[in-house]
Amino acid sequence: MQEVILVLILNQDFVAVIADWDADGAVSAAIITYTQLHDGFPLDGKRTIIYYPTGAREVAHFNKKYEGCAGAFVILDIPLTSELKALLNKVFNECKDSKVVYVDHHPITFEKIGSLMDKFYIIGMNMRKPTSYQLVEILEKRGLKIPQKLKLYAEAVKIIELGKRPGEDLAKIVELVASISRALKLEHKPDFWEKMVKWMSNPLPIPLSKDDLEILERVKKEVAEKDKEIEKAAVDLAITAEKVGVFKFIDARKKWKRRGVTSLATRISRNLRAPVALLANLGNSSILVIKTRNNSAMIIGNSLVEEGLAIDVGGHGMIAVVKLKNDFDLKKLKEVLIRYSKLAD
Numbered sequence: 001m002q003e004v005i006l007v008l009i010l011n012q013d014f015v016a017v018i019a020d021w022d023a024d025g026a027v028s029a030a031i032i033t034y035t036q037l038h039d040g041f042p043l044d045g046k047r048t049i050i051y052y053p054t055g056a057r058e059v060a061h062f063n064k065k066y067e068g069c070a071g072a073f074v075i076l077d078i079p080l081t082s083e084l085k086a087l088l089n090k091v092f093n094e095c096k097d098s099k100v101v102y103v104d105h106h107p108i109t110f111e112k113i114g115s116l117m118d119k120f121y122i123i124g125m126n127m128r129k130p131t132s133y134q135l136v137e138i139l140e141k142r143g144l145k146i147p148q149k150l151k152l153y154a155e156a157v158k159i160i161e162l163g164k165r166p167g168e169d170l171a172k173i174v175e176l177v178a179s180i181s182r183a184l185k186l187e188h189k190p191d192f193w194e195k196m197v198k199w200m201s202n203p204l205p206i207p208l209s210k211d212d213l214e215i216l217e218r219v220k221k222e223v224a225e226k227d228k229e230i231e232k233a234a235v236d237l238a239i240t241a242e243k244v245g246v247f248k249f250i251d252a253r254k255k256w257k258r259r260g261v262t263s264l265a266t267r268i269s270r271n272l273r274a275p276v277a278l279l280a281n282l283g284n285s286s287i288l289v290i291k292t293r294n295n296s297a298m299i300i301g302n303s304l305v306e307e308g309l310a311i312d313v314g315g316h317g318m319i320a321v322v323k324l325k326n327d328f329d330l331k332k333l334k335e336v337l338i339r340y341s342k343l344a345d
């Protein structure tokens with residue numbers, strides 16, 4: 001039987017919130033939810049908010065579920081990949097009256113924004129601050145008052161992303177946000193993501209439901225099991241590491257065929273105390289995760305694109321996820337890693 005896909009036709013009464021699955025994306029979406037409901041931002045009056053949690057590649061599927069022009073498109077914590085750029089060009093060309101808000105912190109966005117910069121209603125780009133933290137600053141500069149609860153969530157995201165240890169006053173908030181982040185990623189369910197966003201957006205101290213607390217507790221146990229699995233894989237794969245310049249190069253295409261490649265690369269790098277280049281399969285594509293001890297990972301990732309070995313690169317300064325071409329030359333890839341080794345050490 002052929003699958004029936006229902007498409008919602010958007011109009012000016014809708015605010016479309018497109019955000020990453022993780023805590024930064026969800027907290028950012030919660031902030032926009034609050035300002036729309038309480039301050040009429042980004043659109044005046046009562047509007048319908050639709051939510052689309054997504055990743056950098058999955059954003060290409062937005063048009064399979066929605067058509068037409070929302071009054072506002074709010075894109076949060078999604079790097080400017082070719083898929084997002086295609087969606088933005090479609091919106092700019094077909095939705096002349098729509099407001100487009102874009103806030104992000106990924107290095108690739110700075111590199112590729114180009115002539116799109118002037119087309120946004122609001123744009124925020126700061127590599128040193130998570131999206132949610134930037135969003136609070138942007139909105140407060142516009143005279144909007146963000147509830148302390150939401151500001152604390154944004155602060156917690158910043159602490160988590162920077163890998164800092166929270167003070168006693170923020171420890172419980174950071175633990176809660178970290179738990180929600182893990183649950184959102186592992187559940188990977190739009191309905192649960194939307195539910196968490198709406199709960200966080202409520203300025204009142206309403207407790208989570210029993211069912212939601214059970215989900216968080218179950219996820220906590222699953223994360224502990226996953227950590228054990230990743231640690232074992234990291235130890236096993238470290239034995240196979242080949243020295244390529246300063247990198248420990250590991251080909252895990254036949255040994256790791258599931259999510260968690262970036263976590264695996266980070267764990268191996270920590271165990272070996274060295275930069276790591278981890279080759280793995282993700283779906284039908286090969287990816288190279290580059291983990292460095294400084295902010296050179298994205299530079300090296302971009303060099304692989306320039307050398308014609310890769311299609312695209314995403315991530316942050318210290319960790320880059322490179323989508324390789326199907327016919328990439330492994331020998332040439334290693335040569336590029338050797339050439340850029342001085343940057344990674």
